[in-house]
Amino acid sequence: QVQMVESGGGSVQPGGSLRLSCVVTGGTFRRYWMGWFRQAPGQEREFVAGIAWDDGRTYYADSAKGRFSISRDNARAMVSLQMNSLQSEDTGVYYCSGGPYYNRRGMDYWGKGTAVTVSS
Numbered sequence: 001q002v003q004m005v006e007s008g009g010g011s012v013q014p015g016g017s018l019r020l021s022c023v024v025t026g027g028t029f030r031r032y033w034m035g036w037f038r039q040a041p042g043q044e045r046e047f048v049a050g051i052a053w054d055d056g057r058t059y060y061a062d063s064a065k066g067r068f069s070i071s072r073d074n075a076r077a078m079v080s081l082q083m084n085s086l087q088s089e090d091t092g093v094y095y096c097s098g099g100p101y102y103n104r105r106g107m108d109y110w111g112k113g114t115a116v117t118v119s120s
Helices: none
Strands: 003-007 010-012 018-025 033-039 046-051 058-060 068-073 078-083 092-099 114-118
Touching: 003 092, 018 033, 018 092, 018 114, 033 068, 033 078, 046 068, 046 078, 058 068, 078 092
Parallel strands: 010 114
Antiparallel strands: 003 018, 018 078, 033 046, 033 092, 046 058, 068 078, 092 114
16 A cells, blocks of 8 residues: 655744655655645645656745745655745645646645644
C-alpha cells in the first residue's frame, strides 16, 4: 500500500516560517508527481504547490509564489514545502498528495494532513 505521511506543522506568528515534509512508502516515489494542498477552516481544499517527477519542474498557486518553495529528495522519497513569510491566511491543514498522473485537484494518494496555524 502507498502511504504518505506529513510532518512539520505547528503554530507560528505572522512572518514566521515552517518546513513541511512528506515521506512516501510503498510506491515508486521517483515516478510520482507530488504536490501540497491545504484546506482552511470552512473552505474548499486548494492546490498550493506541485513538483514533477521527471525534471523537478515546480508549480505554485498565486498565493504561494515568492513565499513557498517545494522540493523533492528522491533518495529519501520525500517532498518538502518551505513556507516563509507566513500569514494568517495560510492557516489550515496541509496535505501531501502524489501519484503517477498529474492532477491539479490532487493525485491518487493522500496523506492525513498536518495542521498549520498562523496567529499572533
